[in-house]
Amino acid sequence: MARIFAVFQNLGTLALLAIAFPFNLTVVLAALLWNMVSKPFQKPVVNPNPKNIMLTGGKMTKALQLARSFHAAGHRVVLVEAHKYWLVGHRFSNAVDRFYTVPAPQKDPEGYTQALLAIAKQENIDVYVPVCSPVQSYYDSLAKPVLSGCCEVFHLDADETKMLDEKFAFAEKARSIGLSVPKTFLITEPEQVLNFDFSNEKRKYILKSIAYDSVHRLDMTKYPMESKEAMAVHVRSLPISEENPWIMQEFIPGKEYCTHSTVRNGELRVHCCCESSAFQVNYENVENPRIFQWVNHFVKELKLTGQVSFDFIEAEDGTVYAIECNPRTHSAITMFYNHPKLADAYLSDAPDPEYPLQPLPDSKPTYWLYHEVWRLTGIRSFGQLQRWINTILRGKDAIFSISDPLPFLAVHHWQIPLLLLNNLQRLKGWIRIDFNIGKLVEIGGD
Numbered sequence: 268m269a270r271i272f273a274v275f276q277n278l279g280t281l282a283l284l285a286i287a288f289p290f291n292l293t294v295v296l297a298a299l300l301w302n303m304v305s306k307p308f309q310k311p312v313v314n315p316n317p318k319n320i321m322l323t324g325g326k327m328t329k330a331l332q333l334a335r336s337f338h339a340a341g342h343r344v345v346l347v348e349a350h351k352y353w354l355v356g357h358r359f360s361n362a363v364d365r366f367y368t369v370p371a372p373q374k375d376p377e378g379y380t381q382a383l384l385a386i387a388k389q390e391n392i393d394v395y396v397p398v399c400s401p402v403q404s405y406y407d408s409l410a411k412p413v414l415s416g417c418c419e420v421f422h423l424d425a426d427e428t429k430m431l432d433e434k435f436a437f438a439e440k441a442r443s444i445g446l447s448v449p450k451t452f453l454i455t456e457p458e459q460v461l462n463f464d465f466s467n468e469k470r471k472y473i474l475k476s477i478a479y480d481s482v483h484r485l486d487m488t489k490y491p492m493e494s495k496e497a498m499a500v501h502v503r504s505l506p507i508s509e510e511n512p513w514i515m516q517e518f519i520p521g522k523e524y525c526t527h528s529t530v531r532n533g534e535l536r537v538h539c540c541c542e543s544s545a546f547q548v549n550y551e552n553v554e555n556p557r558i559f560q561w562v563n564h565f566v567k568e569l570k571l572t573g574q575v576s577f578d579f580i581e582a583e584d585g586t587v588y589a590i591e592c593n594p595r596t597h598s599a600i601t602m603f604y605n606h607p608k609l610a611d612a613y614l615s616d617a618p619d620p621e622y623p624l625q626p627l628p629d630s631k632p633t634y635w636l637y638h639e640v641w642r643l644t645g646i647r648s649f650g651q652l653q654r655w656i657n658t659i660l661r662g663k664d665a666i667f668s669i670s671d672p673l674p675f676l677a678v679h680h681w682q683i684p685l686l687l688l689n690n691l692q693r694l695k696g697w698i699r700i701d702f703n704i705g706k707l708v709e710i711g712g713d
Contacts, residue, residue, distance in 0.1 A: 273696035277687045280700070284687075288680050298672035314341025318614060319391050321383070321418070323347045323407070324398030325366065326682070326705030328635070328665050329596045331357040331674055332604060333398060333613075338362035340610035345390045347383070354685045355705060356677025361670075365390060372406035380410040384417060392418045394614060396574075399595035400704070401479030404428050421613060423573040423594050431575065431594040434477050434514045438589075444568050446561055447588050449517035449580075455509045457502040463515070465491045473518045474502070475591075478511060489518055519588055524555060524579040527597035528562055528623070529612055533570040535563055535623035536612040539599050543578065548703050549658065550599045550665075551632035552625060557587045565589075598703055601633040601665040602626040632662040635702045637679060665703070678705060 320337045324330040325348035334344045334357070346363045348355050349371045358366035369382035387395060395418050397407040408425035423431070430436045438451040454460060454474065465472075471489040483505065492498035507513045523544060529537035540558050541550045558579050566575065576597035580588045603609045603626055612624050639659060646652050667675040683700060686707050690697060697707040 269696065270694040273694050274691065276696050277691040281684055281687050281691075284680060284684055291676055291679060295672040295676045298669045302670060302672075312339065312341045318342045318393040319345065320614075321345045321347060321387060321390065321392045321395045322398050323369075323383075323403070324400060324596070325357050326352045326355040327398060327400070327598075328703050328705070329598050329600050330398040331360060331362075331666065332601045333396065333596070333609075334360060334362040335668065335671060336603065336606070336609040337613075339607070342610060342614075345386065345392065347386065352682075352705070354682050356679075356682040357674050357705075359673040359677045361673070373402050376406055376409065379406060380413050383410055384413055387414055387417045394419045394421060396421045396613060397595070401432075401593070401595070404432060404593075404595045421573060423571060423575075427569070427571065427573075428594045431592045434475060434516075434591050435512075437592045438514075438516075440569075441565065441589055444565070446565060447586055449519055449588050449590060451517070452515045454507055454513045454515050457499075457505065457507050460490060460502050460515060461495075461499055463490075468517075470520075471518045472515045474505065474507075474513050474515055476506075476511070476513050480506075490515070516590065519580045519582050519590075521580045521582040524553070524558055524581060524587075525597065525599060526558060526562060526577045526579070527599045528566060528575050528577075530566045530571045530573060530575060531616075532572055533567045534618075535566060537600075537603070537609065537625075538562065538623040539602055539626055541599050541602075548598075548638045548701075549632060549634050549662075550602050551662075552602055552630065555581070555587070557581070557585065561587055561589060598665075602630050604633070604663070604665075604668070605630055632658070633665040634658060634662045635666065636664045637700075637702045678702065683707075 320342050322330050322333055322344060325346040330346065334346060337344050343364050344362055345365045345367065346358060347367050347369055350368045351371065353368045357363065367386050370378040372379035383395070386392070395414055397404070399407055405425065405428050407422050408428040411420045411422055411424065414420050430440060435451055435453045438448040441448045460474065473487055473489060476483055488501060490498065492501065505513070522542065524540055525543035525547060526538065526540045528535055538559065539552050540555050542553060562577060573594065574596045576593040576595065578590045580590055582588065603624070606624060606627055608619070608621065608624055612622065639655065642655060646655060664675070666678055679702070682705055683702070690707060695709070697709045699708050701708055
């Protein structure tokens with residue numbers, strides 16, 4: 268039955284993408300024609316100190332955005348991805364000069380490092396900016412000492428990455444420097460949850476995998492559950508073990524936020540903050556001074572250099588609690604699509620009174636059109652439809668750019684279809700398509 272469902276799921280999605288293809292092709296061809304006509308009237312960008320930049324994470328929109336920002340500032344961009352994603356649509360961006368694939372770091376760490384080193388030497392790379400997937404950030408930190416002899420590596424050291432990515436260690440570090448975090452307990456076996464004394468707790472708890480888990484990350488089950496028997500069944504169904512520890516974290520009701528920060532020697536260079544949710548694909552900058560102060564204190568105290576993203580809860584009394592840190596680029600970086608100084612914030616050692624950069628006042632909220640189209644199927648009221656229309660009219664698709672339209676066509680009608688065809692061949696289904704990170708989210712996937 269599962270295989271039959273997988274066949275219909277993949278074929279049905281391919282058919283829908285095929286229906287959309289002529290419309291997208293028309294838009295992209297019109298944009299290409301406009302670029303041909305207008306190019307003679309555009310003043311070329313000349314950077315007095317151009318650099319060769321290597322970016323990984325080529326399948327993800329955040330890598331495309333950084334490539335465009337570096338290119339717009341007059342730098343040359345080399346884009347890299349794992350062999351599995353040789354088909355990435357972003358390789359067709361006019362911001363990308365060269366594209367390479369490398370071994371998946373979790374399968375071949377040494378091969379991954381040596382492949383990056385070979386590319387850095389061949390392309391005379393000046394600065395390597397990892398755009399990491401969750402499983403990749405630590406391997407980039409391990410590669411940093413090897414690559415540092417060839418180019419600057421704008422990334423955290425291995426011990427920093429390990430601490431920030433490990434939810435329990437991060438919470439303990441934040442608490443030790445006087446910052447607010449929820450109560451957090453390390454869980455290595457289900458019995459710890461089942462035997463926990465919840466009677467004196469004012470709030471409920473949730474369980475989170477310390478290692479990135481694309482499936483269970485959306486499970487927001489509250490503990491204790493009403494039925495002890497149901498709770499035992501549920502907790503024991505989770506892959507909790509000494510080798511795969513989880514955390515049990517206090518669930519604080521309130522408004523969710525996410526942030527992106529680019530940091531050099533503890534100085535915030537780039538910062539943005541957005542309202543968030545469990546599956547976030549809409550980004551609009553909001554001012555939250557308490558979150559800014561929390562982040563600024565944390566990165567300055569630890570003297571970090573690299574990219575860090577935080578998830579926060581703002582409680583009803585206004586207190587902000589950091590619930591986790593992701594030591595890598597956040598997709599909210601797409602809000603900087605029109606900021607002329609983003610590249611310098613990454614590359615320059617010189618101070619700037621504008622730091623930390625925030626999205627420009629005229630920056631539109633970003634979204635992914637195909638995610639919004641999917642949301643249409645869940646609209647049940649006129650009010651919901653109005654909000655959906657407002658999202659489209661007020662915002663901007665994060666992939667499409669009139670000056671660089673090919674990635675939009677290639678992601679939706681090359682990259683994703685080829686991934687679907689691969690799953691169809693293997694009679695394998697998927698949970699959802701994430702156009703933001705350019706992949707099919709699957710049980711046991713990367």
